[in-house]
Amino acid sequence: MILEKTSFHKDFKLQGISFSSKEELINFSTKNLNVEVTHFLQQWFNNSLFVEVKTSGSTGKPKDLKLQKNYMVNSAKATGEYFKLPKNTTALLCMSPNYIAGKMMLVRALTLGWQLDVVEPTSKPLENTSKQYDFSAMVPMQLHNSLSELYKIKKLIVGGGVVSNELLNKIQNVNTEVFATYGMTETITHIAIKKLNHFNNVIANETKQSHYNVLPNISISNDSRGCLVINAPNVSEEKIITNDIIELISSTKFNWLGRYDTVINSGGIKLIPEQIEEKIRSVLTSRFFVSGLPDVILGEQLILVVECIDTEMNEEDIFKKIKKLKSVSSYEIPKKIYFLDRFVITETKKINRKETLKMIKSIDL
Secondary structure, eight states: OHHHHTOOOTTOEETTEEOSSHHHHHHHHHHHSOHHHHHHHHHHTSSOSEEEEEOOOSSSSOOEEEEEHHHHHHHHHHHHHHHTOOTTOEEEEOSOTTSHHHHHHHHHHHHHTOEEEEOOOOSOTTTTOOOOEEEEEEOHHHHHHTGGGGGGEEEEEEOSSOOOHHHHHHHTTSSSEEEEEEEEGGGTEEEEEEEOSOOSSOHHHHHHHOOEEEOTTOEEEEOTTSEEEEEOTTTOSSOEEEEEEEEEOSSSEEEEEEEGGGOEEETTEEEOHHHHHHHHGGGOSSOEEEEEEEETTTEEEEEEEEESOOTTOOHHHHHHHHHHOTTOOGGGSOSEEEEESOOOBOTTSOBOHHHHHHHHHHHHO
């Protein structure tokens, strides 16, 4: 049973080459690909029922997890079914195999019989390839840096960060179908997909109408906090209770609003940072986030943290621009703006808000 679960599809190809055995595949990877790919393949084909992975650490301390290989196979099949990606699908892996997103591209290819090419996970993954691919996955930075060459990908999923309104506008008229993903290591990458482009109306209005749709054999609900509860028996033995605040549309559709553990209580008003960030995104070109700092009167005061000082925009300019935004209420205007040369980021290039805020607190001391 273990051998059956960790064998590979007869049509699977890696870098254009077919393999007759797992030993031949691992030997090829050892000689021609990076050590991370080889390490995963060795894990995948060993006698264990599990694969050891680590979380990104973007919403808490990074931790090690053991994921069942048969659940990873089920996740791969669900993605293939949702996107209609059969055997001989051409796919590009341009993310690190150290994390679940990269590992699952390998699992999908092995399980579904794809023709997979692996390139180094750089910020411009398409610049050195002339090939066309049916499917790939990127983080927003890679998408931003690949706009002129995006025609090489037919369907693209984007995860690991927020796609800005500016970037959304830029991808509307590209031929590539682009989708945002919702998921985490515990759910074995994405369990829901949201369309990001090819809208007919104004992008700001249309994206609000584009909900996350769950993959096959998954249902959702929310708990008393308004947080997402995932029932995915094919990838998890137990229901997964998240800290993600959602608008529940149906048992298969939802809108993501923000993180419960980042909600700011300012003078009795509950503020969701991610919602405020979406509203003020058009004002700032640098990376930023909003958060709360302890305040004697309000309990917490809303602050804005900006990476690097824009010489053409000072604190006063930013305040003026935010106040002009009709969608921003008086409660959602930051009380103070902090400028930092560099944010603390995780290994997967996400902003580590908690560690970055420690720098702010040291400034205030």
